[in-house]
Amino acid sequence: MANGGTQRRKYRLQGAGLDLALPYLMLAPGLLIVLGVLVYPLWDGLRASTKAYRYGSVVADVGMQNYIQLWSDPQFLNALWVTVKFVALSVTFEAILGFALALFCLREFRGIRLLRTILIIPMVITPVVVAIVFRLIYASDAGMLTAISEWMGAGQVQILGSPVKAFIGLVVLDVWEWTPLMFLILLAGLQSLPHEPFEAARVDGAGNWRVFADLTFPMMRPVLAIAIVLRTIDAFGTFDQVFVLTRGGPGEATRLVSIYGYDTAFKFQQTGYAAALFVTIGLVVLALAFSAVRLLRRVDAS
Amino acid sequence: MSSVLYQGVVKNYGALNVLRSLDLAVPDHMFLALLGPSGCGKTTALRILAGLDMPSAGKLFIGEREVTRLQPRDRDIAMVFQSYALYPQMTVGENIGYPLWIRSMPDGERRTKIAEVAAVLEISHLLDRRPRQLSGGQRQRVALARAIVRDPAAFLMDEPLSNLDARLRLTMRGEIKRLCQRLGATTLYVTHDQVEALTMADFVAVMHAGELQQMAPPGDIYDRPANRFVATFVGNPPMNILPVALAEQGIAIGGTLVSIPAARLAACRVAQVIEIGLRPEDMSVSAPGAPNALPGEIYVVEPMGNETLVNVRIGGGNVSVRAGRDFRGAVGANIAVTFDVSNACFFNSAGLTAVHRVNSDGE
Numbered sequence: 040m041a042n043g044g045t046q047r048r049k050y051r052l053q054g055a056g057l058d059l060a061l062p063y064l065m066l067a068p069g070l071l072i073v074l075g076v077l078v079y080p081l082w083d084g085l086r087a088s089t090k091a092y093r094y095g096s097v098v099a100d101v102g103m104q105n106y107i108q109l110w111s112d113p114q115f116l117n118a119l120w121v122t123v124k125f126v127a128l129s130v131t132f133e134a135i136l137g138f139a140l141a142l143f144c145l146r147e148f149r150g151i152r153l154l155r156t157i158l159i160i161p162m163v164i165t166p167v168v169v170a171i172v173f174r175l176i177y178a179s180d181a182g183m184l185t186a187i188s189e190w191m192g193a194g195q196v197q198i199l200g201s202p203v204k205a206f207i208g209l210v211v212l213d214v215w216e217w218t219p220l221m222f223l224i225l226l227a228g229l230q231s232l233p234h235e236p237f238e239a240a241r242v243d244g245a246g247n248w249r250v251f252a253d254l255t256f257p258m259m260r261p262v263l264a265i266a267i268v269l270r271t272i273d274a275f276g277t278f279d280q281v282f283v284l285t286r287g288g289p290g291e292a293t294r295l296v297s298i299y300g301y302d303t304a305f306k307f308q309q310t311g312y313a314a315a316l317f318v319t320i321g322l323v324v325l326a327l328a329f330s331a332v333r334l335l336r337r338v339d340a341s
Numbered sequence: 342m343s344s345v346l347y348q349g350v351v352k353n354y355g356a357l358n359v360l361r362s363l364d365l366a367v368p369d370h371m372f373l374a375l376l377g378p379s380g381c382g383k384t385t386a387l388r389i390l391a392g393l394d395m396p397s398a399g400k401l402f403i404g405e406r407e408v409t410r411l412q413p414r415d416r417d418i419a420m421v422f423q424s425y426a427l428y429p430q431m432t433v434g435e436n437i438g439y440p441l442w443i444r445s446m447p448d449g450e451r452r453t454k455i456a457e458v459a460a461v462l463e464i465s466h467l468l469d470r471r472p473r474q475l476s477g478g479q480r481q482r483v484a485l486a487r488a489i490v491r492d493p494a495a496f497l498m499d500e501p502l503s504n505l506d507a508r509l510r511l512t513m514r515g516e517i518k519r520l521c522q523r524l525g526a527t528t529l530y531v532t533h534d535q536v537e538a539l540t541m542a543d544f545v546a547v548m549h550a551g552e553l554q555q556m557a558p559p560g561d562i563y564d565r566p567a568n569r570f571v572a573t574f575v576g577n578p579p580m581n582i583l584p585v586a587l588a589e590q591g592i593a594i595g596g597t598l599v600s601i602p603a604a605r606l607a608a609c610r611v612a613q614v615i616e617i618g619l620r621p622e623d624m625s626v627s628a629p630g631a632p633n634a635l636p637g638e639i640y641v642v643e644p645m646g647n648e649t650l651v652n653v654r655i656g657g658g659n660v661s662v663r664a665g666r667d668f669r670g671a672v673g674a675n676i677a678v679t680f681d682v683s684n685a686c687f688f689n690s691a692g693l694t695a696v697h698r699v700n701s702d703g704e
Binding site: 233235236238239240241242243244245246249253254257258 | 391392393412413414416418419420422423424425426427428429430431439440443444487497
């Protein structure tokens with residue numbers, strides 16, 4: 040009897056039974072990793088956002104209290120406003136610059152390959168390194184801008200010490216670092232456009248500007264939208280550059296939500312409140328992405 | 342409408358010589374087909390006229406005006422592309438009206454024009470659609486409408502039918518011909534399809550390896566090819582070419598002596614011909630042993646429905662012969678091929694036609 044049982048089991052794992060089980064067996068390791076590093080932390084974060092912590096341990100279950108408190112926290116609202124300004128300015132400039140560079144690099148001339156390669160370098164440098172370099176440029180005592188200014192006979196340049204200039208300096212850094220991504224996506228988009236309609240337009244009588252306005256731009260709209268959505272989502276999470284460059288200062292001038300969330304969690308040890316903050320930001324970004332995708336679909340369908 | 346003139350136009354891509362000194366005059370109102378195999382330079386010639394490519398040397402004239410260095414938009418031409426090149430994000434109406442819109446034609450006038458042209462091409466019901474919602478044939482019509490909506494100096498068409506299926510191509514062939522005749526438009530039509538060239542054009546310019554081989558009316562291209570290339574490129578199946586040797590009273594083809602009239606033999610002798618060219622329909626099959634017939638054996642028989650193509654092996658070479666639809670013959674069977682030598686043309690060692698066929702109107 041026992042013999043017959045093992046026989047049957049063996050038989051199952053070799054034939055149709057194995058065929059059925061195999062996909063799940065193959066998926067299992069990957070699934071476990073995803074569960075461990077993605078699903079569980081997400082769940083744990085959601086749970087933490089409903090609790091109050093003190094010195095790293097849970098002291099009370101506060102339900103939605105953390106979420107409600109966020110909207111009357113002037114520091115959070117300010118951080119959100121700074122983030123929105125930062126994202127809007129950076130992404131706008133990156134899109135315009137990236138598009139212009141992509142149009143320029145579409146033409147074939149000597150050294151174009153080298154130029155295209157050089158243009159994407161900022162993107163591949165480690166963000167922290169970029170921030171350190173920009174700190175060296177901005178520093179008021181021995182920075183590059185100060186050196187140039189003193190050489191020209193003017194005084195020290197204060198950038199990171201002034202709220203407005205520090206914010207602009209941060210936007211400049213982001214534009215420098217991420218315009219290449221826009222450039223790369225838009226260049227690929229431009230290169231994939233069919234070229235016959237452009238020739239037809241030239242024969243039909245269109246000059247360069249009309250070709251751009253009537254053909255290039257409308258045909259590039261979906262690609263442009265994707266690039267902007269990607270960059271927007273990414274820019275919402277900007278952390279390391281600010282952390283190195285200003286730590287959110289002076290005052291709260293460059294304190295993005297990510298920095299505020301970090302401070303809340305690790306400086307002020309308000310783990311639950313920070314979790315609620317990040318979940319909220321995650322939802323905001325998710326909503327943005329969804330509406331962008333819907334917008335895209337509508338553009339595509341019309 | 343205007344005439345078009347190519348004057349010694351050369352185009353090189355690096356070391357590659359795509360056009361070698363093209364001279365071509367297209368009179369006003371003429372429909373000219375540029376015919377040749379792929380890579381012969383016909384499309385390059387058209388693109389240079391459109392201004393999409395710059396010639397390496399030479400001059401171009403449209404009417405009295407030299408246009409060699411002008412931008413495409415300043416040349417006053419309209420072009421139909423192989424892939425139609427419609428503007429994907431514009432409606433059909435906007436596509437058709439674009440050449441007018443760019444020239445700031447007032448809205449009302451433009452709308453009238455679009456409606457007019459759309460009616461001619463029977464696409465009035467499609468004006469609000471977008472190109473990707475159209476079939477290939479409809480896109481073709483839109484591309485044509487966009488070309489004729491203005492009254493340009495010349496129409497350029499770059500293989501406009503090659504993306505259509507065989508049946509539709511047949512219909513559009515007739516339609517484009519009618520349209521061009523109606524408009525009396527100077528048209529340059531690039532094609533690799535000899536049937537299109539012969540059926541549609543007033544004149545056919547055959548090109549090969551960047552050089553113009555012959556420019557003549559379709560009938561002459563077929564009956565009086567200027568050289569071996571034109572003779573074999575035009576015609577389906579192509580003209581049969583066999584080596585000949587001149588003898589006392591006639592010509593020897595593959596060891597068989599065929600007597601031909603003295604005057605023709607003398608002409609051949611003067612021209613030092615080395616090959617004879619015969620169209621499949623100018624030859625016929627007969628029983629072996631007939632006088633003046635070339636003996637051979639059947640290589641393959643291809644019934645076409647309305648006729649039968651018989652491929653006969655004659656002394657080392659193969660010839661295609663058009664036979665009646667009821668022809669029956671077994672592969673390998675002995676057969677003979679006869680022809681009227683007045684229908685033959687002869688080539689010299691340079692590949693030029695040295696002695697033409699005798700025309701029905703006498704020569």
